Amino acid sequence: MTMATKGMPAEDTATDLPRLLPVNGQQPQDWHAHTARHGRIPYREAPGRLIADIQQAGLTGRGGAAFPVHRKLGAVLEAADARRRNPVVIANGAESEPASDKDATLLWLAPHLVLDGLQLAAEAVNAEEAILYTHADRRDDVGKRLQQAIAERRAVGSDRVPVELAEAPPRFLSGQETALINHLGGGPAIPTFVPPRVTERGLAGAPTLVQNVETLAHLALIARRGPRWFRQVGTAAEPGSMLCTIRRSDGMPRIAEVPLGMPLRDLLGPAGSDGAVLIGGYHGTWAPAAEAVKLTLDSHALGAVGARVGAGILITLPPDRCGLAETARIVRYLALESAGQCGPCLNGLPRIAAALAELAGARPRRQARADIERWAGLVTGRGACHHPDGTARFVRSALITFAAELDRHERGRCSATNTRPFLPIPRGSARTEEDWL
Amino acid sequence: MLENVSGINSSTALWYASRATGVVALVLMTAVVLLGLTVTRQGRLPGLPRFAVTGLHRNLSLVAVVFVGLHVLTAVADSYVNIPLTAVIVPLASPYERLWIGLGAVSLDITVAVIVTSLLRRHLSRRLWRAVHLLAYLSWPVAWLHSISSSRDMLHSWMFLLAAGCALAVVGGVGWRLAAAARDVPRAQRVGVLMSAVHDRAALRDRLTGRDTPAARDRRPPTDTLAGQTRTNRR
Numbered sequence: 001m002t003m004a005t006k007g008m009p010a011e012d013t014a015t016d017l018p019r020l021l022p023v024n025g026q027q028p029q030d031w032h033a034h035t036a037r038h039g040r041i042p043y044r045e046a047p048g049r050l051i052a053d054i055q056q057a058g059l060t061g062r063g064g065a066a067f068p069v070h071r072k073l074g075a076v077l078e079a080a081d082a083r084r085r086n087p088v089v090i091a092n093g094a095e096s097e098p099a100s101d102k103d104a105t106l107l108w109l110a111p112h113l114v115l116d117g118l119q120l121a122a123e124a125v126n127a128e129e130a131i132l133y134t135h136a137d138r139r140d141d142v143g144k145r146l147q148q149a150i151a152e153r154r155a156v157g158s159d160r161v162p163v164e165l166a167e168a169p170p171r172f173l174s175g176q177e178t179a180l181i182n183h184l185g186g187g188p189a190i191p192t193f194v195p196p197r198v199t200e201r202g203l204a205g206a207p208t209l210v211q212n213v214e215t216l217a218h219l220a221l222i223a224r225r226g227p228r229w230f231r232q233v234g235t236a237a238e239p240g241s242m243l244c245t246i247r248r249s250d251g252m253p254r255i256a257e258v259p260l261g262m263p264l265r266d267l268l269g270p271a272g273s274d275g276a277v278l279i280g281g282y283h284g285t286w287a288p289a290a291e292a293v294k295l296t297l298d299s300h301a302l303g304a305v306g307a308r309v310g311a312g313i314l315i316t317l318p319p320d321r322c323g324l325a326e327t328a329r330i331v332r333y334l335a336l337e338s339a340g341q342c343g344p345c346l347n348g349l350p351r352i353a354a355a356l357a358e359l360a361g362a363r364p365r366r367q368a369r370a371d372i373e374r375w376a377g378l379v380t381g382r383g384a385c386h387h388p389d390g391t392a393r394f395v396r397s398a399l400i401t402f403a404a405e406l407d408r409h410e411r412g413r414c415s416a417t418n419t420r421p422f423l424p425i426p427r428g429s430a431r432t433e434e435d436w437l
Numbered sequence: 438m439l440e441n442v443s444g445i446n447s448s449t450a451l452w453y454a455s456r457a458t459g460v461v462a463l464v465l466m467t468a469v470v471l472l473g474l475t476v477t478r479q480g481r482l483p484g485l486p487r488f489a490v491t492g493l494h495r496n497l498s499l500v501a502v503v504f505v506g507l508h509v510l511t512a513v514a515d516s517y518v519n520i521p522l523t524a525v526i527v528p529l530a531s532p533y534e535r536l537w538i539g540l541g542a543v544s545l546d547i548t549v550a551v552i553v554t555s556l557l558r559r560h561l562s563r564r565l566w567r568a569v570h571l572l573a574y575l576s577w578p579v580a581w582l583h584s585i586s587s588s589r590d591m592l593h594s595w596m597f598l599l600a601a602g603c604a605l606a607v608v609g610g611v612g613w614r615l616a617a618a619a620r621d622v623p624r625a626q627r628v629g630v631l632m633s634a635v636h637d638r639a640a641l642r643d644r645l646t647g648r649d650t651p652a653a654r655d656r657r658p659p660t661d662t663l664a665g666q667t668r669t670n671r672r
Contacts, residue, residue, distance in 0.1 A: 190624075332632070340627035350628060354635040433625045 017233070017241055018257035020217045021109050028145065031152040034112035041116050041158060042223050047126035048077055050223055054124075057227035058239045059219060063092060063175070063212030064280075064311040066238075066299065069219065072209060075199040076125040079207035087207040089127040089161075090184070091118045091216050093134035094168035094175030097281045098333075098424045099313050101253040102243035103213050104138040110217065111149040115163060117216025120223050122161040125209050133166045133180055134213075143167070169436055170426060172282075172337035176385050177210050179339075188436035190339040191385035212311075214243050233259035238298045244312035249319075251422055258297060260309070265293040268316055276317045276401050278423075280310030282330050283390025286323065286401040289316065306397060315423065322416035324405055326423050327398040328353070328360040334391045336429035339436075345388040348379035352395060362412045369406070372399065451515035456588065458508040460596065463584050465501035466548075467603040469494060470577050474610045478617050495555070502552055505545060540583040547576035577607060 022029050029037070044050050055070035080087045091114060095103035107114060115132070122130045136143025146165055153159050166184055168174045174189040181202050183189035202208020211219075218240060222230045231239040238260040246254045248269055258267065268277060268289070277292040279285050285307035287295075295301045299308045317323055335349035352375050355368040376396050379388035399406065408415060430436055445453055472494035475482070482490055509525050524531035524538055526546060531538040554561060554569040585591055585600050622630050 188625075335632060336628055338628045340624045346627055346631065350631040350635050353632065354639050358639060429629065430625050431629065433623060435625060 017259065019221055019241055020106060020113060020214065020243065021255070021257055026109065028108060029110050029112060031112055031149070031156060031158075034110070038113065038116075038221070038224060041119055041220070043120070043123055043160070044223070047124060050120060050124040050219075051077070053222055053227050054219060055227075057222045057230040059215065059222060059230065060238070061212055062214040062218065062242055062311065064097075064283075066309065069211065069215060072199060072211070073121070073124050075197070076207045076209045079200050080126055083207065085206050086129070087125045087127045087209060088129045088131065088203045089118060089122045089125065089209045090180065090203070090211070091115075091130070091132045091134075091213050092175055092177075092180060092210050093132060093213040094180065095135070095138075095311075096168070096170075096172050096175045097283075097311060097313065098172075098426050099247065099253075099278075099281045099315060100245045100311050102245050102255050102312060104135070104142055105255040106214055106217060106243060107134060107142050108139040108145060111146055112153070113217040113220050114213045115149060115153060115159070116223075117211075117213075117218070117220035118163060119159055119161060120220055121209060121211060121216060125207075127209070128161060130161045130163045131166050131184060131203075132163055132213075133168055133175075133184065135168050135170065136165070170428075171430060171436060172334065173339055173385065173387060176387075178385065180210060181208060183437070188339075188433060190341060190436060191383075191387075193384045235261040235296075235298050235300070237300060238309070242297075242309070242312050244297070244314060247313075247315040249316055251318075251424075260298045261301075262297045263293075264295050264297060264314070267297065267314055268293060275319045276323050278313070278315040278317065279305070279307040281313035282334060282394060282423075283386070284308075284310055284313065284397075285393060286327070286397040288401055306393070318418070318422060320416060320418040321422050322360065322405065322414050323398060323402040324356070324409065325360040325414075325416065325419075326421070327395065327402070328356040329421060330423055330425065331356050331391060331395055333425045333429070334387070334394075338387060339385075342383040342388070344379040344382040348375050348388060349391060351375055352379075352391070356395065356398075359406060359409060362409060362414070364409060366410070369399065448517070451511045452517055455508055455511035455515060458504050458511065459584060459587075460599065462501055462504035462508050463580065463600065463603060465497060465504055466577060466580060467606055469498045469501055470573065470607050471610045472497060473573065474614045477614065498552065498555075502548065505548065509541075509545065534587055537583055537586040540579050541587065544576045544580035544583060547572045547579070551576065574611070581607075 022033075023037075027033075051070050051073045054073060055068075059069045060066040061069060061072075076087045079085075093103045093107050093114070095101075118130050118132065121127075132146060134142065134146070136146075139145075143165065150163055150165070153163075168180070169183065169189050171179075171189055173179050173191060174183065176189075176191050177198055178192045178194060179189040181198050182192060184203055198208045198210055200207060202210070218230070234240045241257050241259050244256050244258055244267065246256055246267055248254075256267065264277070275289045276286050277289050279287055279292065279302060285302075285305060287305040287307060291305055295304060297309060297312075302308055317326065331349070332353040335353040338345045338349050340346050352372055355372045355375070358364045358368045359372070372395060376392035380392045381389060383389070405415060472490060474480075476491050476494050479487060480490065481487055482493075485493070513520050513522050513525060518533040520531050520533055520538060524542060526542060528539040528542045528546075529535055530542070550569055551573050554566050558566050581600065581604060585597065591597055591600065
């Protein structure tokens, strides 16, 4: 009972996971359940005070880039002071990576933890405006769920900064930081060149903090329990836990909250010992399952196969599918999702996609493989955003991981017995400018 | 001897210098406009990379300004006709050929604004720079009118052919620019258009190499990759 009044239910000891998601099952947490488990929002009563705790905790962005959160907070606060302008805080729940489902799940099950984090981040950088940016149609109706949560908070008066809900267009790039700023500013969700960094000049020119929704949820817990508690799980270099989207052979997404450094063998399950594993989603890396199961879920270990933790997507390719055909299908989708702005991406990705489709077919020309290698090198690092880079990484890892399959295709054979598409792709690509709005 | 043949002597030297530099300035400004049109379409010139076309546009415009400056200063310094210094900047301030010299002043003012905003481009918003830069399309015809009207003999000599050639070149260039813009694929459709282009090329190659037979299609592994979007199993 004493524990409960401090907001620490007895079942929630230090290393116990999940930390973010509800302990029991799939019941969304309303305001009452949320405060019973976590307690009220521990406001620091002044800007900047939370930043030292976040730095000690070593929290990094959970949207995929793993940028240290305290540095972003510090940069926004500094820019706000230097330019005497109130910053804006944006919770990024766009999660446009089709294979990922962890942000939608978090927003569905524990919206108040994210909204707590948004308030605390707003206080830390002295913001007077907060926006929650997401696809409202995910998970039945996550937008309605979030509206309810915001109404609940308004009723109890827990928030100090008003929160506005904003809808992300259904594009792969809509969660990209500069694309998101463009979209919220009334334009299409297409990336722009950096600098200026959004921490300096973001929405309407104001210093802007953009953090993934899971990052904000972690931040809300660090504010309550401190950096030492946060570091009790994870590795020394990459502390804490993270939400993962795991798809095994059945293709259904499972969301697990796991400590960084967890063996992939435990995540992929017994079926994942042969075949291939996709680590990090469609901008990620294919790796042979035999190698992947020896690794742990941290960027240091995953570097051995050229992969990173990213947004925590792990997919086991079923043995009856063709990895080349799956890759070709995804790269075609990625090419169509190019904003069509930068020459290397606009001209390069369609060619790579077409050549990959050839490799996925019977008896491809040898030239196609060399063309892809060359084009992948030519597009990397030459866009306003990292869309060409991520696509090139994905393609190159496929050529290495599915090298044996490629040889089979050159002889006119394929090991796949099931032609049904496995990796998920959203319906419809952009045709008009309105599709980006 | 030379003076008698060419008509150049100490009293006419400035007048001839002014006319010569004026003609060169017109040709240079025409070239600058044509290069500018090329730059807006990311066009290239034979043997030059794209950035060199941009550099040529910039540097040639500065050379043109030097010739305009010489043209103006020699005209003012020449004592045969009375063109006060103020008439260089202020339109209609010249007693001699009030309207036609005035047009030259208008063109010069616009050119100066275009050059200065370009030199300060890093400190200006793109929108402001572009708005001023578009005035170049006004500056050129005004300068052209000034050049064919200021001295009547130009309407009758071979120099008129030069002026007409410049006008044709600019009109043709602007026409090409507008036609190219009308053919532009909207940004949102560019990738799709390119995708179908490379797809068509691949299909054509298959047909030419005889790989696109029904039997070959049966043997092929799952490549619905180009057949169209597939249903998501998530949303």
